[in-house]
Amino acid sequence: MILVVDDEQDICRILKFNLELNGFEALTASSAEEALSLDLSRFELVLLDVMMGGISGFELARQMRANPKTKDIPVIFLTAKDTESDLVEGFRAGADDYIAKPFSVREVMLRVKAVLRRTSRRVSGTLDYESMSLDLDSKTVTVDGKQVPFTRTEFEILHLLLSNPGRVYSRQDILKIVWRDDVLVLDRTVDVNITRIRKKIAPYSRCIATRSGYGYFFQP
Amino acid sequence: MILVVDDEQDICRILKFNLELNGFEALTASSAEEALSLDLSRFELVLLDVMMGGISGFELARQMRANPKTKDIPVIFLTAKDTESDLVEGFRAGADDYIAKPFSVREVMLRVKAVLRRTSRRVSGTLDYESMSLDLDSKTVTVDGKQVPFTRTEFEILHLLLSNPGRVYSRQDILKIVWRDDVLVLDRTVDVNITRIRKKIAPYSRCIATRSGYGYFFQP
DNA sequence: CCGAAATATTACGATTGTATTACATTTGAC
DNA sequence: GTCAAATGTAATACAATCGTAATATTTCGG
Numbered sequence: 001m002i003l004v005v006d007d008e009q010d011i012c013r014i015l016k017f018n019l020e021l022n023g024f025e026a027l028t029a030s031s032a033e034e035a036l037s038l039d040l041s042r043f044e045l046v047l048l049d050v051m052m053g054g055i056s057g058f059e060l061a062r063q064m065r066a067n068p069k070t071k072d073i074p075v076i077f078l079t080a081k082d083t084e085s086d087l088v089e090g091f092r093a094g095a096d097d098y099i100a101k102p103f104s105v106r107e108v109m110l111r112v113k114a115v116l117r118r119t120s121r122r123v124s125g126t127l128d129y130e131s132m133s134l135d136l137d138s139k140t141v142t143v144d145g146k147q148v149p150f151t152r153t154e155f156e157i158l159h160l161l162l163s164n165p166g167r168v169y170s171r172q173d174i175l176k177i178v179w180r181d182d183v184l185v186l187d188r189t190v191d192v193n194i195t196r197i198r199k200k201i202a203p204y205s206r207c208i209a210t211r212s213g214y215g216y217f218f219q220p
Numbered sequence: 221m222i223l224v225v226d227d228e229q230d231i232c233r234i235l236k237f238n239l240e241l242n243g244f245e246a247l248t249a250s251s252a253e254e255a256l257s258l259d260l261s262r263f264e265l266v267l268l269d270v271m272m273g274g275i276s277g278f279e280l281a282r283q284m285r286a287n288p289k290t291k292d293i294p295v296i297f298l299t300a301k302d303t304e305s306d307l308v309e310g311f312r313a314g315a316d317d318y319i320a321k322p323f324s325v326r327e328v329m330l331r332v333k334a335v336l337r338r339t340s341r342r343v344s345g346t347l348d349y350e351s352m353s354l355d356l357d358s359k360t361v362t363v364d365g366k367q368v369p370f371t372r373t374e375f376e377i378l379h380l381l382l383s384n385p386g387r388v389y390s391r392q393d394i395l396k397i398v399w400r401d402d403v404l405v406l407d408r409t410v411d412v413n414i415t416r417i418r419k420k421i422a423p424y425s426r427c428i429a430t431r432s433g434y435g436y437f438f439q440p
Numbered sequence: 441c442c443g444a445a446a447t448a449t450t451a452c453g454a455t456t457g458t459a460t461t462a463c464a465t466t467t468g469a470c
Numbered sequence: 471g472t473c474a475a476a477t478g479t480a481a482t483a484c485a486a487t488c489g490t491a492a493t494a495t496t497t498c499g500g
Binding site for chain 1: 234322330387431432433434
C-alpha cells in the first residue's frame with residue numbers, strides 16, 4: 001500500500017490512478033495532518049509533497065523517522081523546489097529519492113518500483129531474534145547455536161519476514177519480492193515453504209504467524 | 221575516500237551528501253578532465269557518470285585500467301543508458317557494477333557497500349587455515365608442509381574464498397573478481413575450477429562448501 | 441457449533457542446480 | 471615451432487530443491 005500526500009487534488013488523483021494501474025494499492029491525503037491521522041505503519045512507501053500548508057513534507061518525514069514503527073518506510077519527495085539547500089534538507093529528512101515537479105508519471109512509476117525493489121531488506125550482517133540468527137553473508141540460519149540447513153527460497157522468505165517483524169506480508173507480496181519476475185508460481189507455494197521454514201526453526205515455529213485472510217508475519 | 225564524477229551538480233551533491241551520511245569520505249568532480257587532474261590512486265572507489273561532455277565515463281575508466289596505480293580501483297557506472305550494448309561496453313571498460321538512472325540513493329549506497337566488501341582482499345602476507353597456507357607473495361599453496369602446484373585461476377579463487385571465511389560468493393562475484401574484465405566466461409567455469417581446487421587441497425576439500433542457489437564459501 | 445473458506449501438511453515428480461570427466465583450445469617457455 | 475601446462479566448454483551423471491496436487495486441519499462468521 002502506497003500513500004500519496006499532496007495538497008493539490010489533481011496530483012493525488014493522477015498518482016493514485018497510475019499507481020493502481022501499475023498494480024499497487026494507493027491511498028491519498030491532502031495534508032501532512034491528514035496523513036498523520038492515518039496508521040502510517042501499514043504503508044510500504046510514501047510519496048510526499050514538500051510544500052504544503054501547515055506541516056511541511058520535510059517535517060512529516062522527520063516525524064516518520066522518529067517513530068520506530070515508520071522509520072524504515074521509504075519516502076520519495078515531490079517538489080517544485082530543487083535548489084541545493086532543499087535537496088540537502090530533503091535527504092537529511094530521510095528521503096530515499098527526490099522527484100522535481102513537473103514530473104512525468106512514467107518517471108514516478110520507475111522510481112517507485114526502484115525504491116520498492118530495495119525496500120528495507122539489509123544485505124549484509126545478521127538478523128537476530130533470541131537464540132535464532134540469520135547471517136546474510138554466509139546465508140545461514142542458526143538456532144540455539146546449531147546451524148540449520150536452509151534452502152535459498154526458505155532463506156529469502158525468512159529474511160523478508162524477519163526484516164520487518166510484525167509486518168504482515170501477503171502471499172503476493174512474498175512472491176513479488178522473493179521470486180523472480182519471470183517465474184509464475186501459485187500462492188499456495190508460499191504456504192508450503194512457510195511450513196518448511198517452521199519445521200526447520202523448530203523452537204520458534206510459532207514466531208512465523210499466520211494472519212488468516214492476509215498473509216504471514218514474524219511475531220517476536 | 222570515494223570519488224563521484226558527474227556533470228550534473230545536483231547528482232554530485234546528493235551522492236556526496238549521502239556517502240558522508242553513511243560514513244564515507246567523498247569528493248566530487250564535474251568532468252572526466254577534472255577527475256584526471258586529481259591523484260586518482262588515493263580513491264577506494266569511483267562512481268562514474270557515463271554521459272559527460274568531453275571525455276566520457278567509459279574512456280576515463282579505460283585510462284584508469286591502463287594505469288597500474290589505478291587499475292584495481294573499483295568503478296561503478298551511473299547511466300541513463302541501459303541497452304545491452306552499453307552494458308557490454310561498460311563492463312569491457314572495467315565496471316564493477318552498473319546503476320541505471322533514475323536510481324534511488326538507498327540503492328547506490330547498498331551497491332557501494334557491496335563493491336567495497338567484494339574488493340577488500342589482502343595482497344601480501346599469508347592466509348592460513350590449520351595446516352593449509354596460502355602465500356600471497358610467492359603465490360604458492362602449502363598443505364601439511366607440502367607445496368601444492370596451483371594455477372593462477374585456482375589460486376585467485378582460493379584467495380578470495382579464504383579472505384572472508386564463511387562469506388558466500390556467487391559465481392558472478394567470483395567471475396567479476398578473479399577474471400579479467402574483458403573476458404567473457406560461463407558461470408559453469410567456476411564449478412570446474414572449484415572441483416580442481418578441492419582435489420588439490422585434498423584433506424580440506426570439504427572446506428570449500430557449496431551453498432546451493434547462492435554460490436561457494438570457505439567453511440572453517 | 442456448523443459449514444465454508446482458508447491454511448497446513450505430506451508425498452512425489454519435475455525442474456533446477458552442482459559435480460565430474462573428457463576434450464578442445466589457448467598460453468607460454470624453450 | 472613444439473610441447474606441456476593451463477583453462478574454458480560441453481556432455482553427462484548426480485543431487486538438491488521446489489512446485490503441485492491431494493488430503494487433513496484450522497479458522498472464521500454466523
